[in-house]
Amino acid sequence: MERRFVAFVAATAVFIPCLLLVDRDGFAAQAAFGAITAAFLWSFARSSRVPRVNILLAVLVATLGEMFLSLVWGLYSYKHFLIPLYVPPGHGLFYTLAADTALQERLRQRAREIVRTVLAIGTAIALVSLVGFGDTWGFLWWLLVLALIRTSRNRLLLVSCFVYTIYLEWVGTAIGNWRWTPTVPWVGLHSANPPAGVGILYILLDLIVVTVAARIAAPREAPAHEPSVSANGWPSPEPAS
Numbered sequence: 001m002e003r004r005f006v007a008f009v010a011a012t013a014v015f016i017p018c019l020l021l022v023d024r025d026g027f028a029a030q031a032a033f034g035a036i037t038a039a040f041l042w043s044f045a046r047s048s049r050v051p052r053v054n055i056l057l058a059v060l061v062a063t064l065g066e067m068f069l070s071l072v073w074g075l076y077s078y079k080h081f082l083i084p085l086y087v088p089p090g091h092g093l094f095y096t097l098a099a100d101t102a103l104q105e106r107l108r109q110r111a112r113e114i115v116r117t118v119l120a121i122g123t124a125i126a127l128v129s130l131v132g133f134g135d136t137w138g139f140l141w142w143l144l145v146l147a148l149i150r151t152s153r154n155r156l157l158l159v160s161c162f163v164y165t166i167y168l169e170w171v172g173t174a175i176g177n178w179r180w181t182p183t184v185p186w187v188g189l190h191s192a193n194p195p196a197g198v199g200i201l202y203i204l205l206d207l208i209v210v211t212v213a214a215r216i217a218a219p220r221e222a223p224a225h226e227p228s229v230s231a232n233g234w235p236s237p238e239p240a241s
Contacts, residue, residue, distance in 0.1 A: 001104045008044045012097060015040055016090075016168060020177045025080045034085030041093045050099040053216070055092045057209045062091030065205065075191075076180045084177075094164050094202060095209065102157035111156040118159040119146065122199075125166075129196035137189040141197025148203055161206055162199030169194035 019033060045055055066083050069075045078084055101107060107114065126142035129135035149158045172178055173194050180193045 001106050004044075004047055005100055005104055008048075008097065008100065011040075011044070012093065013167070017171050017175070019086060020172055020175045023080050023084060023086075023177050030081050030085040034089060037086040037093065038089040041089050041096065045092075045096050048096060048100050049103055050096050051213065054099065054209050054213050055096055057212055058095035058205060059088050059092040061208050061212070062095075062205050063088045065201070066091075069201075074181055074185045076178050078178045079176055091205070094161075094168065095205065097164055098157060098160040098202065098206065101160040102154060108156060115149065115155045115159050118163060119149065122146075122162060122196075126196040129192045133192040134190045135192035135196050137184050137187070137191040138195025138197045140189070141195055141200045143197070145197050145200050145203060148200075148207075157206060158203050161202040165199040165202045169198050 066087060070077060070083060122142060126139050130139040145162060149155050152158050180191050180195060182191060184191050
């Protein structure tokens with residue numbers, strides 16, 4: 001794997017909990033957190049093969065999604081600020097992380113084993129959450145995750161979304177930066193905090209981003225010795241194994 005990528009993953013794993021621990025109210029603090037997160041994203045995105053337009057689209061689409069899911073639907077709420085200002089660049093960060101993961105040749109060669117392992121662990125988490133916490137909403141989301149991953153040509157990208165999202169959600173809810181509503185508005189189903197299948201949100205974000213990017217970007221051919229990246233940022237399908 002690329003040394004740059006390993007540093008990206010390790011730095012993100014440390015940066016996220018540190019950011020969430022110092023999160024607080026106030027526009028000045030929120031503006032600083034947003035700027036720091038954007039700078040952190042840029043420091044790694046500039047050397048990544050993930051197209052810049054995709055990262056910007058991820059920030060835009062995810063921010064609109066945040067406004068609907070949190071402020072309109074009321075699925076979850078934040079402790080500090082309506083939508084903390086580090087959240088939009090944070091979505092770009094996790095999109096870049098997942099897309100970069102799917103471009104790592106060593107991981108692509110083991111994609112089948114990785115996908116099977118993540119699906120098995122994800123299913124176990126969903127069942128434990130359903131039985132132990134009555135997480136009907138999260139279980140239904142997990143079934144949708146399974147369906148999307150099984151029908152995708154780039155399963156490594158989607159399982160990466162799930163893994164990184166679970167890490168983010170477990171850390172954020174454990175520290176108390178946001179909380180999922182126990183009873184889902186408009187639906188009435190019970191949700192855990194966080195719901196087991198919460199990775200579906202980032203998976204849908206990726207699908208929307210690459211679809212939109214495909215319509216506005218010209219095709220681009222990558223060198224034959226590395227995974228190809230189309231203009232929409234979607235890696236070529238994993239090699240058969």
